[in-house]
Amino acid sequence: MILVTGGAGYIGSHTCIALDEAGFDFVVFDNFCNSSLESLKRVEKIINKEIAYVEGDIRNANDLQSVFDNYKIDSVIHFAGLKAVGESIEKPLEYYDNNLNGTIVLCTIMKKNNCKKIVFSSSATVYGDPHTTPIKEDFPLSATNPYGRTKLFNEEILRDLYTSDHDWKVILLRYFNPVGAHKSGMIGEDPNGIPNNLMPFIAQTAVGKRDELSVFGGDYDTHDGTGVRDYIHVVDLAQGHVKALQKIDSLKEVLTVNLGTGNGYSVLDMVKAFEKASGKKVAYKIVQRRAGDIAKCFADPSYALEVLGWKATKGIDEMCEDSWRWQSNNPNGYTKS
Numbered sequence: 001m002i003l004v005t006g007g008a009g010y011i012g013s014h015t016c017i018a019l020d021e022a023g024f025d026f027v028v029f030d031n032f033c034n035s036s037l038e039s040l041k042r043v044e045k046i047i048n049k050e051i052a053y054v055e056g057d058i059r060n061a062n063d064l065q066s067v068f069d070n071y072k073i074d075s076v077i078h079f080a081g082l083k084a085v086g087e088s089i090e091k092p093l094e095y096y097d098n099n100l101n102g103t104i105v106l107c108t109i110m111k112k113n114n115c116k117k118i119v120f121s122s123s124a125t126v127y128g129d130p131h132t133t134p135i136k137e138d139f140p141l142s143a144t145n146p147y148g149r150t151k152l153f154n155e156e157i158l159r160d161l162y163t164s165d166h167d168w169k170v171i172l173l174r175y176f177n178p179v180g181a182h183k184s185g186m187i188g189e190d191p192n193g194i195p196n197n198l199m200p201f202i203a204q205t206a207v208g209k210r211d212e213l214s215v216f217g218g219d220y221d222t223h224d225g226t227g228v229r230d231y232i233h234v235v236d237l238a239q240g241h242v243k244a245l246q247k248i249d250s251l252k253e254v255l256t257v258n259l260g261t262g263n264g265y266s267v268l269d270m271v272k273a274f275e276k277a278s279g280k281k282v283a284y285k286i287v288q289r290r291a292g293d294i295a296k297c298f299a300d301p302s303y304a305l306e307v308l309g310w311k312a313t314k315g316i317d318e319m320c321e322d323s324w325r326w327q328s329n330n331p332n333g334y335t336k337s
């Protein structure tokens with residue numbers, strides 16, 4: 001059985017479906033601090049099956065031990081954590097506690113129960129401001145904010161565990177920019193308050209919840225002056241976790257893999273694609289750059305194909321169509337629709 005920490009969240013809920021499709025049994029562990037039970041209820045409808053879940057906090061050893069007592073856990077996919085860059089600058093202790101302490105408690109309980117296989121949600125943020133693109137896994141690492149530092153430190157903690165005991169099997173998946181939603185339109189990204197990320201902001205503008213998108217910077221050294229990113233469909237990303245689990249038993253070292261498409265799209269490319277997918281106008285104005293943003297970030301995804309046999313299959317039109325289906329069916333997200 002697979003333990004999915006943070007499995008009620010955006011990427012976790014989509015991964016539950018991919019796990020089920022691939023024939024893996026799983027139990028979700030989540031404290032619902034950034035999600036709701038409703039996402040799991042919807043996953044149950046999609047897969048037509050009840051989901052095992054435990055409400056608990058990864059920083060609480062007793063909560064976690066109860067999962068190991070009640071289920072035979074073989075491997076862990078570790079999504080649980082806080083993820084807002086701006087908030088991490090305001091509340092560094094909360095981020096270090098949740099993301100670092102949480103991982104330490106989780107690994108301690110895993111070790112105690114002789115479960116030593118973990119797939120960890122890392123991020124392209126660990127590349128800081130890359131000297132060039134596309135980004136390969138061996139590029140220098142750095143972080144510019146507490147959130148990014150928690151990803152870097154967690155990677156180091158997991159590498160140290162492997163060094164201490166080669167029975168550990170660790171896969172570090174560095175996600176680029178996850179967007180999109182399940183085809184059903186029943187689950188998707190449901191940010192609290194004003195979205196920080198581009199895609200939910202565009203979607204909420206198209207559905208009429210926001211007046212206009214502020215495009216952060218029009219003077220970057222990119223094809224149209226706006227920031228370029230590697231947007232990846234969350235269903236492709238979910239599939240990457242299945243591939244990681246299928247690989248994990250044969251590992252001889254810590255595996256670090258970019259999960260991206262290899263394509264860079266600008267903010268304005270995304271606005272245009274979303275307008276096409278939704279048939280709605282997305283009003284925008286170009287404003288000052290956002291502090292800490294970089295001009296360009298996109299992956300070289302070739303290692304993922306080589307070692308995991310994984311490759312993204314969905315392009316930006318599908319990403320936008322699926323985001324729009326979720327947003328237009330659920331204008332107020334899960335709880336308030």
Ligand code: NAD
Nearest residue numbers: 006009010011030031032033034035057058080081121123
């Ligand atoms: P999310 O917030 O939707 O999901 C995280 C889940 O973890 C939520 O359900 C939340 O309730 C739960 N959680 C948080 N702290 C917890 C704790 N202490 N104990 C138990 N549960 C807890 O985020 P997401 O977008 O699905 O991201 C999943 C993972 O992927 C995170 O680690 C995130 O940092 C990483 N990641 C996300 C992105 C992105 O842009 N979405 C990019 C790169 C990496």
Ligand code: WQD
Nearest residue numbers: 085123125196197198199201214215216227228229267293
């Ligand atoms: C994308 C582009 C913005 C909002 C962040 C984290 C990263 C990872 C993914 C977790 C940029 C522009 C955005 C808006 C805009 N998360 N933008 N107006 O910054 O690439 O990455 O999420 O690991 O760590 O840093 O994603 O979606 O915020 O921004 O113009 O209202 O859209 O400037 O060029 P980012 P994003």
